[in-house]
Amino acid sequence: LGALYQHLSVGIPFGPEFFSVSTNELIPKFVAALLGLGLNEAAYMAEIVRAGINSVGEGQTEASMALGMSWSQTMRRTVLPQAMRVIIPPTGNELISMLKTTSLVTAVPLSTELYGRARDISGTNFQPIPLLLVAATWYLAITSILMIGQYYLERYYSKGISRKLTRKQLQALADAQGKPLVVQPTPEPPPDIPGGERR
Numbered sequence: 001l002g003a004l005y006q007h008l009s010v011g012i013p014f015g016p017e018f019f020s021v022s023t024n025e026l027i028p029k030f031v032a033a034l035l036g037l038g039l040n041e042a043a044y045m046a047e048i049v050r051a052g053i054n055s056v057g058e059g060q061t062e063a064s065m066a067l068g069m070s071w072s073q074t075m076r077r078t079v080l081p082q083a084m085r086v087i088i089p090p091t092g093n094e095l096i097s098m099l100k101t102t103s104l105v106t107a108v109p110l111s112t113e114l115y116g117r118a119r120d121i122s123g124t125n126f127q128p129i130p131l132l133l134v135a136a137t138w139y140l141a142i143t144s145i146l147m148i149g150q151y152y153l154e155r156y157y158s159k160g161i162s163r164k165l166t167r168k169q170l171q172a173l174a175d176a177q178g179k180p181l182v183v184q185p186t187p188e189p190p191p192d193i194p195g196g197e198r199r
Contacts, residue, residue: 033105033113041098048094052087053079084157092150096143114138 008026011017027035056079064074103115118135122128165173174181 029108030112033108036105036108037098037101040101041094044094045091048087048090049083052083052085055086056082081157085154085161088150088153088157092146092153095150096146099142099146100139 005023007020007022009017009020011019060078060082061074064078069077102113105113106116106119114135118131119128122131171181
C-alpha cells in the first residue's frame with residue numbers, strides 16, 4: 001500500500017486537508033508481514049482441516065448425537081480427535097514451509113527477520129556467504145526442532161490406530177484374564193547356505 005499511496009488524506013480536492021495519515025504508520029511492518037504469511041497459508045490450512053474432518057465417518061457423528069451429545073461436544077470429543085490423525089502431518093509440513101517462507105518478509109521490509117538481519121550484517125562487513133550459511137544453519141535447526149515436535153504429535157494422535165498391542169497392553173490384558181503373560185519370541189530367519197540357497 002505504501003508503494004502506491006504514501007499518505008491517505010480526507011479533505012476538499014485542491015483545498016484544505018482535514019485529516020492525513022501515512023500508510024506506513026497505518027499498517028505496521030510486523031502486522032503486514034503477519035497478514036502476508038497468514039493469507040498465504042490460510043487456504044491450504046482450510047483445505048487440510050476440511051479433509052481431516054471429512055475423513056471421519058458420518059456414523060461417528062450420528063452415534064455421538066444418538067448418545068445425546070451436542071454439536072460442540074461431538075466435534076470436541078469424537079470428530080476432532082480422530083481427524084487430528086489426518087490433520088497433523090500436512091499441518092506440520094505447512095508450518096515448516098511457512099518458516100522457510102519468512103525469508104520473503106524482507107519485501108515488507110521487516111528488518112528483524114532472520115534473512116533480513118543476515119543481509120544487513122553482510123552489507124556492513126562485505127561477507128555475504130558466511131552469513132548466509134549462518135542463516136541456513138538457523139533455518140535447519142529450527143526446522144529440525146519442528147520436525148521432532150511433529151513426530152511426537154503424530155505419535156500421540158495415532159494411538160489406537162494400530163492393531164498390534166504394546167507390551168504394556170498385553171500385560172494389562174493378561175492381568176485382566178488372570179493368566180501369566182507369555183511373550184513368544186520372533187523366529188530368527190534361517191542362515192544362508194554358502195551356495196546361496198536358503199535351508
